[in-house]
Amino acid sequence: MTADRAAQPVLRVESGEKETVLHLAGRLDDATVAACWDEALGAVSAARDVRVDCAGVDYCGGAGFALLVALEEAAGRHGARVRVEGLAARFRELYDGLEREKLRAAPEPERGHGGWVADVGYITSERAGDWRAEAEFVGEVGAGLVSLARHPRTLRLREWWRIVEKAGSNALPIVGLVSFLTGVIIAFQAAMPMRQFGVDIFVVNLVALAITRELGPIMTAIVLAGRTGSAFAAEIGTMKVNEEVAALTTMGLSPVRFLAVPRVLAGIAVTPLLTVYSMAAGIAGGLVVLMLIDFPLATLMNQLSGALELQDIAAGLIKSFFFGAVVAGVGCLRGLRTGAGPAAVGDSTTRSVVTSIFLIVVLDAIFAVVYYNIDF
Amino acid sequence: MDADHIVEVRGLTAGYAGQAVLHDINFRVRRGEIFMILGGSGSGKSTLLKNMIGLYPAMSGEVFIGGDDIVGARGAAREKILRKFGVMYQGGALFGSMSLEGNVALPLEEWTRLPAAARALLARLKLQQVGLDGFAGYLPSEISGGMQKRAAVARAMALDPALLFLDEPSSGLDPVTSAELDELIRSLSRNLGITFVIASHELSSIFAIADRVIMLDGGGIVAEGDPRELRDRPTNDYVRAFFHHGKERAAA
Numbered sequence: 001m002t003a004d005r006a007a008q009p010v011l012r013v014e015s016g017e018k019e020t021v022l023h024l025a026g027r028l029d030d031a032t033v034a035a036c037w038d039e040a041l042g043a044v045s046a047a048r049d050v051r052v053d054c055a056g057v058d059y060c061g062g063a064g065f066a067l068l069v070a071l072e073e074a075a076g077r078h079g080a081r082v083r084v085e086g087l088a089a090r091f092r093e094l095y096d097g098l099e100r101e102k103l104r105a106a107p108e109p110e111r112g113h114g115g116w117v118a119d120v121g122y123i124t125s126e127r128a129g130d131w132r133a134e135a136e137f138v139g140e141v142g143a144g145l146v147s148l149a150r151h152p153r154t155l156r157l158r159e160w161w162r163i164v165e166k167a168g169s170n171a172l173p174i175v176g177l178v179s180f181l182t183g184v185i186i187a188f189q190a191a192m193p194m195r196q197f198g199v200d201i202f203v204v205n206l207v208a209l210a211i212t213r214e215l216g217p218i219m220t221a222i223v224l225a226g227r228t229g230s231a232f233a234a235e236i237g238t239m240k241v242n243e244e245v246a247a248l249t250t251m252g253l254s255p256v257r258f259l260a261v262p263r264v265l266a267g268i269a270v271t272p273l274l275t276v277y278s279m280a281a282g283i284a285g286g287l288v289v290l291m292l293i294d295f296p297l298a299t300l301m302n303q304l305s306g307a308l309e310l311q312d313i314a315a316g317l318i319k320s321f322f323f324g325a326v327v328a329g330v331g332c333l334r335g336l337r338t339g340a341g342p343a344a345v346g347d348s349t350t351r352s353v354v355t356s357i358f359l360i361v362v363l364d365a366i367f368a369v370v371y372y373n374i375d376f
Numbered sequence: 377m378d379a380d381h382i383v384e385v386r387g388l389t390a391g392y393a394g395q396a397v398l399h400d401i402n403f404r405v406r407r408g409e410i411f412m413i414l415g416g417s418g419s420g421k422s423t424l425l426k427n428m429i430g431l432y433p434a435m436s437g438e439v440f441i442g443g444d445d446i447v448g449a450r451g452a453a454r455e456k457i458l459r460k461f462g463v464m465y466q467g468g469a470l471f472g473s474m475s476l477e478g479n480v481a482l483p484l485e486e487w488t489r490l491p492a493a494a495r496a497l498l499a500r501l502k503l504q505q506v507g508l509d510g511f512a513g514y515l516p517s518e519i520s521g522g523m524q525k526r527a528a529v530a531r532a533m534a535l536d537p538a539l540l541f542l543d544e545p546s547s548g549l550d551p552v553t554s555a556e557l558d559e560l561i562r563s564l565s566r567n568l569g570i571t572f573v574i575a576s577h578e579l580s581s582i583f584a585i586a587d588r589v590i591m592l593d594g595g596g597i598v599a600e601g602d603p604r605e606l607r608d609r610p611t612n613d614y615v616r617a618f619f620h621h622g623k624e625r626a627a628a
Contacts, residue, residue: 031489034490066501105496108513
């Protein structure tokens, strides 16, 4: 339909010595104007005086007015004048009412803070504010957990179970799958080169230690960061945007104690449980690979019982408490720090995942150094 | 449907999840008039409006826009009908990441072959028509609620539709800004000949701009006609309560 209308000629140009006449006719709408825009502007680009004859125009839409204004601007650039004649009265009134000066592209409003020095100062002060807020948050969550330990009845149990269910049991399939496949990959990668030296049975030791001490806790924490931490950030961020957080504050309730403390407690509770499950799934993945390359299960279990000590599992579990607190805490903090606007919740969610993963890796490095120094 | 009417709703039954909220709705909207759908909260004003613009699927009935039924239309036929009207949503629904000019130019970019310079000029022209000169480069978050609604009207007008649907245009606005928006609607109707279909319950707006109204209650139309006549000679208790309680409260 658009193409049909565009095909109808609405412009005829007569170039004379004294003036150039543009005869416009029919409907001046987006389709017909688009078809003649370049030709019309080209015709006036070098003309001295321009007359636009609109006697044949039976409809002039916004695109038609835009064309007339553009013709004026194009002619005006080299000092030519444009006369629009014959425009029907109802369109003429609208055309004459246009304020040409204000139709020019306006500069974008100033959004900076006045030069790079001011920007650096602004960002520094904003970061300092962030750190202060983060320190306050950690303190308030810590105080909230202590208070909860002293008065456990203050925990809203039904709400807390809902969070535990979403963060914990609902995460079992993905944590199990990721951990199982991690065990499979490690076993596959290690078995082939180790077989060349006749030590492929020690793949069991490698998988067991790697999974229990490092990969089990880390994979669980990373899955939780992507799944639970981001959900906390999005949920609390949406509450902030909807002014539910403000409502809590004005009711005299601390949003940190009301929203963050139960979630951090849930994170601390479910992460070690998921980590144990992850360890079991990862080791199972490794054993399946070794069974596929003809090791009997009894041999593998015997090797496993010799390779794995309770201390290795404890080393992974201790970390997982901290990982759980970090993932849940960062998710809640980012949610509570959500700004305004439609992109704010998305930004909070992204920042929650990125910060959580970064802190998980940093914490893991710290644990590695500490464990090494205390020979754990 | 004759040429004098731009919208005709025939036997429309609409609702959510199999539950009908509106039953057998019938009315017509004349070209060039400001037509208001009135009713209390929960009476189905927005539901009716959203069924008329094809946003929700009607349970039964027909909605003719410029002679074409939007209820059964699919694909290209539906797109053709959608191009005949513009919509302003209750909250404005401007895209937060785009400037006002970008918001208004978006439908032009998608639906026309106008060159970029023409689109930008046309977008600024539309913004001027709603009194937003000089704000083309602003983001929606940088302007007031009233200005956002004006910008939303400009975006709805981008493709020069003959028909605009407005969902609660005055909600959340102070009386002065609300009156300015009413004046804008009146001037666009007068100068551009645009037909307006507006869902509202603001008494001041109804008497300021509406040519004709229908009133919804209990899932059906309980009154239709000139709002001043309905106020002065209410046809039933609900219409009396709607106009007179509101007036008494305003007077108090």
